[in-house]
Amino acid sequence: xxxxxxxxxxxxxxxxxxxxxxxxxxxxxxxxxxxxxxxxxxxxxxxxxxxxxxxxxxxxxxxxxxxxxxxxxxxxxxxxxxxxxxxxxxxxxxxxxxxxxxxxxxxxxxxxxxxxxxxxxxxxxxxxxxxxxxxxxxxxxxxxxxxxxxxxxxxxxxxxxxxxxxxxxxxxxxxxxxxxxxxxxxxxxxxxxxxxxxxxxxxxxxxxxxxxxxxxxxxxxxxxxxxxxxxxxxxxxxxxxxxxxxxxxxxxxxxxxxxxxxxxxxxxxxxxxxxxxxxxxxxxxxxxxxxxxxxxxxxxxxxxxxxxxxxxxxxxxxxxxxxxxxxxxxxxxxxxxxxxxxxxxxxx
Numbered sequence: 001x002x003x004x005x006x007x008x009x010x011x012x013x014x015x016x017x018x019x020x021x022x023x024x025x026x027x028x029x030x031x032x033x034x035x036x037x038x039x040x041x042x043x044x045x046x047x048x049x050x051x052x053x054x055x056x057x058x059x060x061x062x063x064x065x066x067x068x069x070x071x072x073x074x075x076x077x078x079x080x081x082x083x084x085x086x087x088x089x090x091x092x093x094x095x096x097x098x099x100x101x102x103x104x105x106x107x108x109x110x111x112x113x114x115x116x117x118x119x120x121x122x123x124x125x126x127x128x129x130x131x132x133x134x135x136x137x138x139x140x141x142x143x144x145x146x147x148x149x150x151x152x153x154x155x156x157x158x159x160x161x162x163x164x165x166x167x168x169x170x171x172x173x174x175x176x177x178x179x180x181x182x183x184x185x186x187x188x189x190x191x192x193x194x195x196x197x198x199x200x201x202x203x204x205x206x207x208x209x210x211x212x213x214x215x216x217x218x219x220x221x222x223x224x225x226x227x228x229x230x231x232x233x234x235x236x237x238x239x240x241x242x243x244x245x246x247x248x249x250x251x252x253x254x255x256x257x258x259x260x261x262x263x264x265x266x267x268x269x270x271x272x273x274x275x276x277x278x279x280x281x282x283x284x285x286x287x288x289x290x291x292x293x294x295x296x297x298x299x300x301x302x303x304x305x306x307x308x309x310x311x312x313x314x315x316x317x318x319x320x321x322x323x324x325x326x327x328x329x330x331x332x333x334x335x336x337x338x339x340x341x342x343x344x345x346x347x348x
Contacts, residue, residue, distance in 0.1 A: 079192025142282025
């Protein structure tokens with residue numbers, strides 16, 4: 001029971017850290033890009049990952065966590081895949097309207113459910129599916145405005161969905177099958193993610209913004225916000241791997257939509273962004289979906305735990321039954337031997 005409550009506290013802590021750090025970095029990056037005119041999102045992400053790796057390297061040197069070697073080919077492919085998915089999501093945003101980009105992000109949940117059902121044989125109950133549907137409808141109402149389609153943007157969105165789903169499923173699968181922690185996996189894969197984005201980032205950003213990141217004039221306030229963004233990113237990257245490892249890729253995506261709702265609310269409160277009745281209704285429906293998803297997941301996990309406990313107790317009963325039978329047989333043999341001996345002595 002102590003281990004189970006400790007695990008639940010760990011999950012709650014990971015979820016809180018993920019929400020707090022993600023909302024913080026969105027607000028920081030929005031100020032950096034919208035207000036200060038720094039548009040190089042992909043290059044900024046490569047700096048985030050480099051700072052994350054350097055921070056983890058220092059932590060590992062001070063024995064904050066133990067480094068564990070993982071198959072190099074697995075980690076390299078995993079890191080490259082995650083780096084490519086980030087680049088494709090940014091390209092999708094650049095080539096599509098904001099509404100279509102939001103639909104791309106919403107499509108990640110059903111695609112993840114489909115992939116886990118087909119390839120990992122994971123079962124999702126009708127209640128879970130209904131709560132996810134309600135969540136997606138709510139977020140769509142709150143955040144999706146215009147839907148402008150184009151061929152290149154659609155292809156980029158489909159590739160972004162596929163790579164993101166596979167990357168997040170692998171984040172969970174690798175941690176469990178190779179018995180590595182979220183910190184160990186992030187430490188091993190971050191250099192490869194950073195490398196591919198460091199090389200491709202300036203090209204992607206120039207394609208999207210028609211500006212060169214190396215020709216940009218960096219003012220002290222822009223540098224300060226870049227440094228702040230990189231510091232927050234360490235927490236974002238760490239909590240992402242932690243949440244996916246402790247829960248599931250679908251739960252992480254649900255959490256991502258909670259962040260979307262919070263960002264909309266903070267944008268209205270702090271930055272005075274326009275906020276309509278449609279936003280409010282959508283956020284309320286989304287929160288209802290999240291609440292139902294959380295309730296159904298908790299209920300099903302408790303049922304599963306009780307089932308596992310009863311299975312374990314049945315196995316223990318089966319294991320102890322022969323031992324008890326053996327002891328009883330030995331006791332009965334001893335008794336019959338003593339009776340026979342007493343009978344023999346009385347005859348003599």
